[in-house]
Amino acid sequence: MKTETPGPGRNVAIIRKQRGMSQVQLARAAGVSVSLLSKIEIGDWALSPGVAAALARGMGVTLDEVLGQAVPQRGEDEQLKELRAVMRRFDLPGDPPSDPQVIKRELATIFRLRGDANLRGLLTALPQAITCTTNYAHAAGTPSAWSMVADVYSAVYYLAARHRWMELAELAVVRQQLAAERADPLTAVVAVRDEAGAFLNSGDFAGGLAVINRAIVRLEGAEDGPNKAWGLGQLHMRGLTLAGRLRESAEVARHAREAVRWSENFAEDVEMHGMHFGPENAANHLVATFVDLEQHRKALDVMRDISRQPLKLPPTRRGHLHLNVARAKLALKDREGALESLTDAWEVTPQMARVHPTSQEVLRVLITLHRRSNPKLVKLASQAGVTV
Structure with missing residues (x-):
């Protein structure tokens, strides 16, 4: 099977060579092992967002250069x-x-x-x-x-x-x-969440977490009610993701605890401003963060808990959930399970799966690791526009 399939991990090798860096030099600059870097580059291990940010800093490039901007169709x-x-x-x-x-x-x-x-x-x-x-x-x-x-x-x-x-x-x-400055307080909360998201997407996890924590302090002084619970839940979910990327265990625990606590104000997820918060989406973010922390079995345990009943989350959130579960299963060497979850993500949100770096990485590694023809993998690769 073809091994040099597109994906962020493949980009690392290309950019590193363009910068004239050896694997030893980049590993030292990024604070990762040479073994891990080698596995990422050849497609034996999926590049995670946190490691991608560290490698981007080590090479002096932006995170989106490593992850790869989607080419307009x-x-x-x-x-x-x-x-x-x-x-x-x-x-x-x-x-x-x-x-x-x-x-x-x-x-x-x-x-x-x-x-x-x-x-x-x-x-x-x-x-x-x-x-x-x-x-x-x-x-x-x-x-x-x-x-x-x-x-x-x-x-x-x-x-x-x-x-x-x-x-x-x-x-x-x-x-x-x-x-948002001319709107209501809850709209301002959503704007802060997206501002922190821009920090997240650029790889500045510490900056994004500072933005979130400042907003949480302001909102905690507001009157109690559904809007406050929903707003704080959104902020803590974003804080959870950022803290997970930073691997700050105390901050992860705090934001996880608060996100779950505020989600208990809702019997089921509530949509405001086109976004959802409640028990399901809080659990969804826990899955993603456990995977970022390489606590893959904990991630799968949470997934099993919330899958006992049909998920009511919108497709965009379910697609992310399946992608993170695919990452966890792949790390645990469950290739068939990873392929199944990746396929689920493609079925739920094909347009997002095509451009999402996690989808690209899981597919790249599955193609590299499979030494024999797998009809399901061949079909999925064809959907993604990859020849195997």
């Missing part, structure tokens, strides 16, 4: 130009829609596309949604109107982060914050 270049054009006109409003219901329909469409991880549909719909909501907010001037603008820009951040288009992601966060 046919027709998407023009759509991206249109998206950037309407984002530039944030302070140059046009005529608002005559029917305010148009705004609500636009926003409902954005939330649906985001929840389904329909990335192509989202890219198509966002320019019109930005134009409508921004023009309306300038005319109405109400917090609720500006909240809708912030929600649309949160979707732009989501789209850009999935593709690792980091310049676009950071611009979206800036626009989101400007809108």
Whole structure:
């Protein structure tokens, strides 16, 4: 089977050689073992986000260079130009829609596309949604109107982060914050979550955690209620991910404890601003963090607990869950189980699975490790556009 399949781990070898570094030099600079680096480069071990960030720093490149930015597909270049054009006109409003219901329909469409991880549909719909909501907010001037603008820009951040288009992601966060300043406190919480996400995607985990912890202190002083519980839950979930990438055990334990505690305010996950928080999504983040910490059996235990009943999470969250479970199973040498979970991710969110670095890495390693033909793997590789 072909072994030099695309993926972040393969990028490490390419960039390292371009920088004129030996494996020993890069391993020393990144604080990892030469053995681990060698396994990552040849495809015997999946590159994790934390190690990817360390290797990026060691080579003096950005994290998205290591993970690889998704290449726009046919027709998407023009759509991206249109998206950037309407984002530039944030302070140059046009005529608002005559029917305010148009705004609500636009926003409902954005939330649906985001929840389904329909990335192509989202890219198509966002320019019109930005134009409508921004023009309306300038005319109405109400917090609720500006909240809708912030929600649309949160979707732009989501789209850009999935593709690792980091310049676009950071611009979206800036626009989101400007809108959130004129909206309600919960909208500001979502903006902080996405701001910390930009730190996360750039590999600056400590900076992102500082942003989250500062926001948590502010929100803890607010009156108790569903909005406070939901907002603190979102912040602690993001803090959990960042602390896990930093491998700060005390911070991991604190954010995990608080995320679970606030989730207990809800019988099931609640959607606000196009995002979910509750028992399922809190557990979903625990799975991801346990995998980051290489506590793979704990991750699978949590997965079994929440899978006793059909998951109600939207496809985008279920897709992430399957990808993290695939990482855990692969690390535990359960290749068939990893392939099954990776296949589940592709079935639930094919567009996201195509561009997600975890999906690419798990597939790359499975292809490298399989020394005989595997029909399921061949089929999945074909979907991903990889020849085996």
